[in-house]
Amino acid sequence: MLQxxxxxxxxENDKLRLLIDRLTRHQFGRRSEQLAVEQLQLGxxxxxQTVAEHQAAQDAAGPADGxxxxxxxxxPARNHGALPAHLPRYEVVIDVEHEACPCCGAGMHCxxxxxxxxxxxxxxxxxxxxxxxxxxxCRSCVEAVVTAEAPTxxxxxxxxxxxxxxxxxxxxxxxxxxxxRQSQMLGRQGxxxxxxxxxxxVGTACWWxxxxxxxxxxxxxSSPKVFADxxxxxxxxxxxxxxxxGYLWCYAVDDRPWCGPxxxxxxxxxxxxxxxxxxxxxxxxxxxxxxxDGYGGFKRLAxxxxxxxxxxAFCWAHMRRDFFQFHVSTKSPLAAEVLTRVAAxxxxxxxxxxxxxxxxxxxxxxxxRPIVEVLHTWLQDHVExxxxxxxxxxxxxxxxxxxTGLIAFLDDGRIEMDSNTVERAIRPHTLTRKNALFAGxxxxxxxxxxxxxxxxxxxxxxxxxxxxxxxxxxRIVSGQTKSHELHDLLPWNWRSSxxxxxxxxxx
Numbered sequence: 001m002l003q004x005x006x007x008x009x010x011x012e013n014d015k016l017r018l019l020i021d022r023l024t025r026h027q028f029g030r031r032s033e034q035l036a037v038e039q040l041q042l043g044x045x046x047x048x049q050t051v052a053e054h055q056a057a058q059d060a061a062g063p064a065d066g067x068x069x070x071x072x073x074x075x076p077a078r079n080h081g082a083l084p085a086h087l088p089r090y091e092v093v094i095d096v097e098h099e100a101c102p103c104c105g106a107g108m109h110c111x112x113x114x115x116x117x118x119x120x121x122x123x124x125x126x127x128x129x130x131x132x133x134x135x136x137x138c139r140s141c142v143e144a145v146v147t148a149e150a151p152t153x154x155x156x157x158x159x160x161x162x163x164x165x166x167x168x169x170x171x172x173x174x175x176x177x178x179x180x181r182q183s184q185m186l187g188r189q190g191x192x193x194x195x196x197x198x199x200x201x202v203g204t205a206c207w208w209x210x211x212x213x214x215x216x217x218x219x220x221x222s223s224p225k226v227f228a229d230x231x232x233x234x235x236x237x238x239x240x241x242x243x244x245x246g247y248l249w250c251y252a253v254d255d256r257p258w259c260g261p262x263x264x265x266x267x268x269x270x271x272x273x274x275x276x277x278x279x280x281x282x283x284x285x286x287x288x289x290x291x292x293d294g295y296g297g298f299k300r301l302a303x304x305x306x307x308x309x310x311x312x313a314f315c316w317a318h319m320r321r322d323f324f325q326f327h328v329s330t331k332s333p334l335a336a337e338v339l340t341r342v343a344a345x346x347x348x349x350x351x352x353x354x355x356x357x358x359x360x361x362x363x364x365x366x367x368x369r370p371i372v373e374v375l376h377t378w379l380q381d382h383v384e385x386x387x388x389x390x391x392x393x394x395x396x397x398x399x400x401x402x403x404t405g406l407i408a409f410l411d412d413g414r415i416e417m418d419s420n421t422v423e424r425a426i427r428p429h430t431l432t433r434k435n436a437l438f439a440g441x442x443x444x445x446x447x448x449x450x451x452x453x454x455x456x457x458x459x460x461x462x463x464x465x466x467x468x469x470x471x472x473x474x475r476i477v478s479g480q481t482k483s484h485e486l487h488d489l490l491p492w493n494w495r496s497s498x499x500x501x502x503x504x505x506x507x
Contacts, residue, residue, distance in 0.1 A: 083117050126189050129161055154477045155204050162473040165205045168198055170466050173451040174459075176432045199440070206447040208476050209469070213450045215486050216457055220253050220267040224288035225260075225414055227252040227422035228298060230274065231429060234438035235445050243438045246445050247274050248429065248452075249282060252422040254460070258357040258414050263492040264460040266425040268449035272442060276300050286310065289412065291419050293318045294402055314405030316342060317418035322395035334382060335392060341375045349417050357413030364410050372407055376400075425456055463491040 099108050131151070138144040154162050171177040177185075179198045186193050206213075220226065229250050234243040252266040271278045276297035283290070283301060287309040292298045294314060302310040320342050327335035348367050352360045383396045399406065409415040429452055439445040458465040472489050475481040481489060488497065 083119060089117075126186070126191060152477050152479065154208060154473060155201060158201075160201055162477060163470045165201045166466060166469040166473055169202055169205050169451055170455060170469065172202065172436070173432055173448070174428070174455045174465055176428075176435045178436045199444075202451075203443070203447055205473065206450045208473060209450060209454060211483055212472065212476075212486055212489055213453055215490065216265055216453055217251075217267040217269065219490065220251050220265050221283065221286050223253045223262050225253070225255070226283075226286065226288065226290055227254070227419050228279065228283075228290055228292040229419060229422040229426060230295070231426050233270065233429075233433060233445055233448065235272075235442060236438050236440050238441070244272075246439070246442065247271050247278070248426075248445075248449060249278065250422050250426050250429075251282070252425050254421045255414070257353050257416060258360055259354065260357070260414060263490075265457040265491075266422070266453065266460060267457075268429075268452045270442070270445045270449040280304070283310070289313055289408075289415060291315065291415060292422075293419065294398070311408065312405045313408040313412075313415045314402045315417075315419040316345070316406060317420055317423070319395075319399050319402065319406060322391065322398060326391050326395060332392060334386070335395075337378070338375070338395075341371055341378075344371055345417065360413035361411065362413075364413070369410050372410065376403065425460075428452075428456065458491045461491045461495060463495050468494055 100106065101108055133148045133150065136146045154160065154165055160168075168179070168182060171182055172179060179195045179202070182198060183193055183195045227250075230247050231250065233246045233248050235246040237244040247270070249269045249271065250266060251269070252264075253262050254264040255262045256264060269282055274297075279295075279297045280301050289311050290298060290302065291313040292315070299312065302308075302312045320339065323335045323338045323342075326332055327339060345368055348363065352363050355363075379396050379400055383393065383400065386393045386396070409417050432452075439448050454469065455465045458468050468491055471494070472481075475489065487493065
């Protein structure tokens with residue numbers, strides 16, 4: 001009896017110590033579970049700048065004739081001649097002062113040239129588009145005056161072109177520049193535009209783009225395999241002087257890891273709460289594999305389907321996270337054992353990424369299944385050996401409770417081990433949310449969902465959001481593209497059509 005009391009006391013102390021460590025790490029430390037290359041590069045930037053400063057000083061102190069004595073081994077990697085061909089070029093000719101031979105004084109002739117390319121930039125500059133519509137009159141009929149019909153504007157009677165409006169939208173939702181900062185940037189060029197004016201333009205753009213947004217959402221949710229997750233979005237609550245918590249539901253499709261037929265895309269849907277009925281509404285007509293975390297709304301949705309038309313696949317990254325946090329705080333060898341086995345599974349996944357689903361399934365059966373079976377046995381053996389109130393026991397119980405969904409990837413080569421695809425789609429939103437602080441209303445939050453859906457889907461298909469949305473908005477506003485032709489404006493179809501047009505021009 002005394003021994004059990006001591007075990008419970010030690011477990012309670014470990015839990016409190018773990019809670020303190022988590023709070024400290026949450027406020028002062030990093031939350032990532034690994035040191036990404038980008039984070040390492042951030043740490044090296046200052047050192048690289050210092051090295052470059054010293055090198056510039058050495059170069060400046062070189063011979064008086066301007067030649068460089070830098071050794072071949074110290075020469076940094078360069079990309080001369082590898083700059084993209086589509087960038088505009090301008091030439092600067094640096095010629096000799098005298099064309100007479102320095103030896104005999106005779107005239108010399110050109111035998112060639114040395115050509116180098118450097119990447120230059122011209123700061124973004126506003127310009128004014130002047131639309132001229134000549135008026136024609138008949139000399140015989142005094143009342144007959146003919147003028148071409150004025151083109152439709154995205155903002156009725158307003159000054160912005162489609163390109164400027166899209167620039168505002170992309171800058172906010174892709175580059176995380178709040179509207180008040182954009183207003184300040186425009187002011188430096190002598191253009192005074194209030195933030196409320198920019199907000200009006202964003203809302204107008206989202207109204208024009210809503211049919212295309214609806215098509216992207218329908219396309220994503222009609223896929224047989226979808227990733228799902230949600231994240232918060234603070235929304236200003238009128239009359240209360242503070243914000244309420246809204247939610248952006250994120251649904252993503254990405255078949256590239258198994259060479260599938262669907263084009264990658266992501267759809268955001270805003271709701272005012274996180275009730276279980278929300279994903280049920282979104283996925284009312286969905287049938288297939290739904291890969292998500294352990295949120296009860298997704299599990300209830302699958303359980304309510306009598307025809308079992310939704311199959312749940314759970315995320316190993318979420319399962320691993322609890323063991324990682326426990327190990328960071330306690331250095332527990334038991335948690336380290338789980339992390340080692342999960343790492344072995346991820347190593348196999350790295351090898352088979354990009355292979356057809358059949359090959360992935362076969363290799364998983366041969367190499368991953370034995371690791372998974374041993375891990376399952378280990379979890380069952382240790383769940384009763386650790387204190388039931390400890391976080392390690394909770395992590396083990398979570399893994400066992402979701403085991404059927406966790407091992408779904410073994411029998412289906414289309415399924416990933418985790419839902420990191422949708423996690424990556426949500427990450428840009430978190431930075432934009434941090435800079436913008438909150439959405440101004442529920443309507444503004446829906447605009448947030450529309451813009452993020454279109455921009456992130458474009459990026460997943462290697463399409464420039466600025467170029468794509470500018471062309472799309474021009475086509476929709478002018479009526480050049482009808483509602484039944486919107487399918488041609490989806491980013492992957494738009495990219496294919498533009499590639500075809502460029503090939504024709506090259507021919």
